[in-house]
Amino acid sequence: MIRSLPAPLCPLCGTGGDPVHAGLRDFLFAAPGEWSLSRCRDDRCGTLWLDPMPVAEDLHEAYETYMTHVDTDAATSPSRLRRAGHRLMSAYLRARYAPGRSTLSDRLLGPLLYLIPGHRWDADATVFGLKPVPGGRILEVGCGVGAKLEWLEQIGWQAEGLDVDEKVVALARSRKRSVHLGDLFSRRYPDDSFDAIVMSHVIEHVADLSTLMGECHRIMKPGGRLALLTPNADSWGHRRYGAHWMPLDPPRHLHIFTPSSLSGLCERAGFAVERSRTTPRSRGVFLGSRQIARAGRMDFQAPIGLGSRLWMEGMETLEWLRLGVAPLCGEELFTVARKKSAGR
Ligand SMILES: [Zn+2]
Incomplete structure (x- = not known):
């Protein structure tokens, strides 16, 4: 049993909310409880949050059966397709983010990834769209087995990570x-330690956002960059699947941001937003949401048939096309914000 308390006010701006989804159950890992989400009444914010909100001391229960980080590197012997994908991704990343380290074949091969935009964004998200600072230190909070750290190092960052899961830390x-x-x-960490701090699908799990953002600001060098990836409450998929939209993920996702509420969070913590957009990497979200809509739950282990694979690639391409006319309708928010230098 996870205890909870009423949470009538938006955790980001303090405005009241209206109920949007009720009677939700954990459709991924069967944590106990029934959950409701409210949406901030201020249209400039629009954040979704759990109301009632789980009590912080009980949150661990929501993770008892949670696969924190699927070990994608553990594939016993990677298929030819997977190896080719890996080669393409490293060529793209070196050509785009570390031209000084790229070979001629990287520069010829890398641009092919532009033909499959969702997959290109998988590559960009792996390094959080950040070109390395010479000798620069980057910290990933919630790094899992550290797969992204390896790519960040490949393009020239001095990368380190943190995770609260003992098993994945040992593996990393x-x-x-x-x-x-x-x-x-x-x-x-001492003040001004890092040139960049990155978090992928972490902040929606964090109860005390302002303390987290304050600490990121303190340990960031002036001019350093914070890069965040998190679900987008204003996405096409959320409109399409409603209460079955996979990233609602109750009760682990405590709040789901909109482009403007995420920017506001960064600005209140002393960062200047440089990039705020949504990404077209959505095939997993569409596949999961369709399963939840049909079966009431999602099974991560279930094999994905060829028909479903083609369908999800098609949906991802469709979303990418939609982004051309409605740039903020993607399933995932991507924001980069810079720590302001003293006096600016
Ligand atoms: Zn709000």
Whole structure:
């Protein structure tokens, strides 16, 4: 049983909310409870949040059966297609983000990824769209097995990560990645430690957003960049699937942002937003939401048939086309914000 308390006000701007979804159950990992979401009444914010909100001390229960990070590297012997995909991705990343480290074949092969925009964005999201700073330090909070750290290092960052899951930290270390066990506060980093801090699908799980953002600001060098990926409450998929939209993920996703509410969060913490957009990497969201709509739950382990694979690639392409006319309708928000220098 996860205890909860009424949460009538928007956790981002303090305005009241209206109920949007009720009677939701955990459709991924069967954590106990029935959940409702409210939407901020201020249209400039529009954040969704759990109301009632789980009590912080009970949140661990929502993760008892949670696969924090699927180990995608563990494939026993990668198929030829997977190996080709890996080669294409590394060529693209070096050509785009570290031209000095790229070979002629990287520069010829890499641009092919532009033909499949959702997959190109998978590559961009792997390095959070950040060109390396010479000798620059980057920290990934919630890094899992550290797959992104490896790519960040490949393009020239000095990368380290943090995770609270003991098992994935052990796995990351066995692969010689610089990963620490614990949350951001446990590390007590000195002021102005990092050139960049990145979080992929982390902030929607965090109860105390302003404390987290304040700590990121403190340990960031002036001019350093914060890059965030998180679900977009204003997405086409949310409109299409409503209460079955996979990224609602109750009760683990405590709040779901809109483009403007995420920008507001960054600005209140002392960052200037440089990029705010939505991405077309949505095939997993569409597949999961369709399963939830049909069966009431999603099974991560279930094999994906060829028909479903083609369908989800098609939906992703359709979303990419929609982004041409409605740039904020993607399933995922991507925001980069810079720590303002003193006096600016
Ligand atoms: Zn609000």
